[in-house]
Amino acid sequence: MILKARIALTGLLLAATLVGCSSNVTLQTPTIPRPLTEKMPVSIGLRMPPNFQSFVHEEEVYGRSEWTIDLGNANAALFTQLFGFMFEKVTVLNPDDDPQLLDIDALIEPSIDAFEFAVPNQSNSESFAVWVRYRLRVYDAEGTLVSNWPVSAYGKSETESLSNSEALKRAAILAMRDAAALIIMKLDATTGISAMADRETPAAAPAIEVPPAAAAEDDVQATIVEE
Amino acid sequence: MQQARDVIRIQLIILLGLALGGCITSRVEDAREGMTGINEGESVVIMAKSYHLGNETEEDYINCIENALSRGSKGLRVIPHRQFVDSLFPWFEPRTAPAETKNLPKLMQRPGVAEQIAQQGVRYIIWLDGDTERVAGGGSLSCAAGPGGGGCFGFAWWQNDADYNASVWDLEGLESAGTVSTDVSGTSFLPALVIPVPLIARTQSRACKNLAGQLQSFIVNEAA
Incomplete structure (x- = not known):
C-alpha cells in the first residue's frame, strides 16, 4: 500500500515537473486596423490551405522548455480581413470550389513556409521574437501562375511589462501585422494584380456558400465581400 | 544583545556611507535645428524607432515619457502612440x-494621411531610440x-x-526641429549583514524624467 502511494506520488511529481517545462500559448483572432489605402478595383478569389484554420507550432527550445503555439484560425482571419480591405470583391473558396467557374480576376493562394521564434534566453535579450514566412501564389483568371512571392515578417515584444506567454503572443501578432503592412505596400508592385482586372474573364458563376470559419471578426463577416 | 546592536550599527554606517555617495550621474543636452513652439489644440506623439533597425527602446520607457510630458499645468497634449499607429x-x-x-512630403500625400494627422492635431513626432x-x-x-x-x-x-x-520632427514644416539626449549611469548596491538592504539606483526613471523635462522645454521653447 505504501509502495503504491510512493509510486503515485513520484508519478505526480514527475508529471508536475514535465508540465512545468512546457508552455502553451493560444492566439486570439487578430484584427488589423483599416488601412489608409484605396481599394483595388479587382475581384479576387482567396483559397487558403487547411492549416490556416488551425495552425499549431511545436518547438523544443534546446535543453530548456517545450513550447506549443496555437495560432488557431488567426491566419485565415488575417488574410480574409486584409484582402477585404485591399480589394473591391473577395470570394473565399472552399477546398472543392473550381476558381475557373467563378467571376474573379485573380486567385490568391497564401500558405506558410516557416514559423520560428526566439525566447529571451536564446537571443540574450529581454524580448521574444517571431518570424513568419508566408508565400503568396497569384493566379490569373485562366489559372496560370503569375507570381510566387515569399513574404517574410518579423515581430518582437519585450517581457518587461508582459508575462512570457503574453509577450510571445504579442510578438506573433506584430509579425502578422508586419506581413499585412508588407503585402499592402508591395503586393501590386510585385504581382501586378491590379492589371488583371482588365483581362477578359469567364462568365459569372453563382455565389458560393459561406464557410463559417473563414469569416473574420471585423469588417469581413461573410465569404463574399463587396462594397 | 550587544552583538545585535553592533550588527545594526554597522549596517547603519554602511547605509549612511552609500546614501551619501553619488549613485547616479546624469547628463542631458539638446541640439536645436529650428524654431519650435506649440499652440493650443496641437499635440505630440512619442514613437520608438523601428526594431527592424535594431532599436530596443522599452515600451515602459515610451509610456513613462508620454505620462511625464502630459503631466502638470504645463503638460503637453500627448496622443498615445498605439492609437496614432493604428489610425x-x-x-x-x-x-x-x-x-x-x-520621406515626410511623400507620406503626407498618401490618401488620408494628412487628414488623420490634422484631425489628431499632431504637430510633433518624437522618435526615441536607445x-x-x-x-x-x-x-x-x-x-x-x-x-x-x-x-x-x-x-x-x-x-x-x-x-x-529623441529626434523631434515638426510636421508643420516637415523638417527636423532638433534632438534631445540623455545619458544616465546608476550603480545599485546590495549589502547584507543578516538582512539584505537594497539600494537601487533608478537609472531608467531618472533618464525618463531628464528627457521629458528637457523635451518639454525644447518644444515649448521657453528660451524664446
Whole structure:
C-alpha cells in the first residue's frame, strides 16, 4: 500500500515537473486596423490551405522548455480581413470550389513556409521574437501562375511589462501585422494584380456558400465581400 | 544583545556611507535645428524607432515619457502612440515608418494621411531610440537558513547605463526641429549583514524624467 502511494506520488511529481517545462500559448483572432489605402478595383478569389484554420507550432527550445503555439484560425482571419480591405470583391473558396467557374480576376493562394521564434534566453535579450514566412501564389483568371512571392515578417515584444506567454503572443501578432503592412505596400508592385482586372474573364458563376470559419471578426463577416 | 546592536550599527554606517555617495550621474543636452513652439489644440506623439533597425527602446520607457510630458499645468497634449499607429495603418509600422524627414512630403500625400494627422492635431513626432543596459556588476552574496533562523552576508553591486536620444520632427514644416539626449549611469548596491538592504539606483526613471523635462522645454521653447 505504501509502495503504491510512493509510486503515485513520484508519478505526480514527475508529471508536475514535465508540465512545468512546457508552455502553451493560444492566439486570439487578430484584427488589423483599416488601412489608409484605396481599394483595388479587382475581384479576387482567396483559397487558403487547411492549416490556416488551425495552425499549431511545436518547438523544443534546446535543453530548456517545450513550447506549443496555437495560432488557431488567426491566419485565415488575417488574410480574409486584409484582402477585404485591399480589394473591391473577395470570394473565399472552399477546398472543392473550381476558381475557373467563378467571376474573379485573380486567385490568391497564401500558405506558410516557416514559423520560428526566439525566447529571451536564446537571443540574450529581454524580448521574444517571431518570424513568419508566408508565400503568396497569384493566379490569373485562366489559372496560370503569375507570381510566387515569399513574404517574410518579423515581430518582437519585450517581457518587461508582459508575462512570457503574453509577450510571445504579442510578438506573433506584430509579425502578422508586419506581413499585412508588407503585402499592402508591395503586393501590386510585385504581382501586378491590379492589371488583371482588365483581362477578359469567364462568365459569372453563382455565389458560393459561406464557410463559417473563414469569416473574420471585423469588417469581413461573410465569404463574399463587396462594397 | 550587544552583538545585535553592533550588527545594526554597522549596517547603519554602511547605509549612511552609500546614501551619501553619488549613485547616479546624469547628463542631458539638446541640439536645436529650428524654431519650435506649440499652440493650443496641437499635440505630440512619442514613437520608438523601428526594431527592424535594431532599436530596443522599452515600451515602459515610451509610456513613462508620454505620462511625464502630459503631466502638470504645463503638460503637453500627448496622443498615445498605439492609437496614432493604428489610425495611420500601415504607414507607421516598424517596417514602413519614415526613417528621415525627407520621406515626410511623400507620406503626407498618401490618401488620408494628412487628414488623420490634422484631425489628431499632431504637430510633433518624437522618435526615441536607445535603451537601458546593465554594463557591469560584481560582489557576492550568500544566504543560509537553519533551525535557529537565517540570514544573508555579503555585498553585491551592479551598474546600469540608460542612453536615450529623441529626434523631434515638426510636421508643420516637415523638417527636423532638433534632438534631445540623455545619458544616465546608476550603480545599485546590495549589502547584507543578516538582512539584505537594497539600494537601487533608478537609472531608467531618472533618464525618463531628464528627457521629458528637457523635451518639454525644447518644444515649448521657453528660451524664446
